[in-house]
Amino acid sequence: MSSLAISVERVSKVYRLGEITRRQLFDDVARWVRGIARKRHVNYRDLGAAAEESPGATDLFWAVRDVSFDIKQGESVALIGRNGAGKSTLLKLLSRITAPTRGEIRLNGRLASMLEVGTGFHVELTGRDNVYLSGTIMGMSRHEVRDKFDDIVAFAGLEQFIDTPVKRYSSGMIVRLAFSVAAHLEPEIMILDEVLAVGDQQFHNQCIDRIKEIVNQGRTILFVSHNMSYVRRLTQKTLWMQKGALVEFGPTEEVVNRYESSSSSVAGERHIHDTGKRASVLSWRLTEGVGGEPNILARSGAACAFEFAIHADEALQSCRFGFTLSDFDDTPIFVATHGFAGVPKGTSSLVLELPSLPLQPGQYRLETKLYQRHEEVDVWHCDPMLVVSGHGLPPDRSNEGLINLESSLRMRSQAAN
């Protein structure tokens, strides 16, 4: 099983920014003339050469630069990075939508991507015709589509409407049918995008379950997601990209922890003059964490204490402090409200302690509220977010579910009856 499914070797992609105008033609000619002047053959359409030739050129942009990695057959790998990191470009290169400027990509097996659903749908055709059209566009043969047809329709829940023109469908129905076609492709290498799991909550869960199923079938998967809890659950290894370059490629848990701490700590400090309030919470950190500066990385299952720095223009009496911890999708997990005597004028700090933090590894949102009597003085969606690491957890501990509690199983003795 050690043979490779994907091998990417020193791949780069240069884009030309801005519109193609008459100027572009002049620039092309100018680069070509410069090449002749230096007695070197420069292909004026080779953007890579053009970008190396004039590194200061503002109209040329390295979307992906010198990226190399290998993915073995059967591995499921996550691709993470913030917007503009070059993830989409890399996927476009892998799925042969655009050619690399430099380097080489080798693929072993059929590759299909679920990047964009509904490719090739035509509104005048019936659902049935569209399933066949879209399926064959994505590389299936007519027979493969026919074999899967009933599953595809059942998954989308559109048995009744399959012979109705798609233009009579609601947008939700179209998306469901489109996702369903893509989800039933059976290539050796699959590119998945979590953003695709669309529609209502029920269909969303159905999509995620289907993605899990595909992962468990032992196919080679490249999974793109901004949701680190899915990444942790579904993949073994993670590729982290930033500004077109590969930052790290390794086991998911390690890479994702570092990614989350780094993406959280780049966030700005809150300043007094930004809030314009009598009193406000300016920053937060963990009094004892696992690491990172500022300290925002907690360990799953361990005790932790949050320290909040407060600045007040005037002293406040009979205050209350509200604390909400939510998951990435903003669902509150834990809410606490504590009354306290008051806030002195100037800078002070409050500490909120939890004897244990039984959360699954991932990123969590914090929110603080400061009240004087019943009047709201300050609300802050804390920035950076809290990162919980799975470091030190027993390896067999399930990372499904929202929280992470100690549990044990024993057989009750028959004698009790």
Next chain:
Amino acid sequence: MNSTAKSQEWTAVITSKVPLLDLPLGELWRYRDMIAFMVRRDIIATFKQTILGPVWYIIQPIISSVVFTIIFSGIGGIPTNGIPPFLFYLSGNLIWYYFSACLTSASSTFRANGGLFTRVYFPRLAVPLAQSIVNLWHFGIQAVIFAGFYFYFMWSGANIAPSYRIIVIPALIAQCALLGLGVGCLISALTTRYRDLQIAVAPLVQLWMYASCIFFPRSSVPENLQWIMNLNPVVPIVETFRFALMGQGQVEIHQWVFSLAITMALLLLGLIGFSRAERTMADTI
């Protein structure tokens, strides 16, 4: 890593190196079902919610043939070599429409399918190929109507008779498709970068039509302008088409061979341009 990567078998290698001509025949064959469904889509979808449907393909050439008959034959007095003028123009229109439809639809390949091409990979050449099959369907409808008029004129005593020569017609149609595909692909490749050409296609096709013996027989062209007829690969196709159908026209084998050579050269050029453009069209479209 390199040793394993090199020793392994790969199903696809994507590089920055540009082969001069990348003709993915094997891939096109694997995607034959897709081509079939694209053809089906275009045939079904074009005339959904129209009353006359495919009848439109018949009305168009009949109307222009009537107009040509009145203007060029009736008013202009241009000879048609003994062929009934209406049949002369209808046959010219028939073959010209197929050629120009292949050219025009191929020339908008990248522009019309930009959304699809930036989302999913398949051999791009499948799209103009599917289009020329769709156009062949339209040609078939028009050919049936032509046959109707043909037998009507024959029955009413015109000097025409079908002969064994009609066996060359499939070859002429194939040549039309290849020539239209070649020129269309070339234009399509250029339009990914410079859109001006897209606007220029319609007037260029119009001009080409005037130079293609649709309105007049080649024999009526003055000697000093015959060189244009020689350069235009469509002229021998049209003339041979009329000759095969109605036994009238100027056909010399060396002219057709030359026209075939031009067709192949343009096809090659078009395919080269197309295979270069498909690699980067997603960035510029």
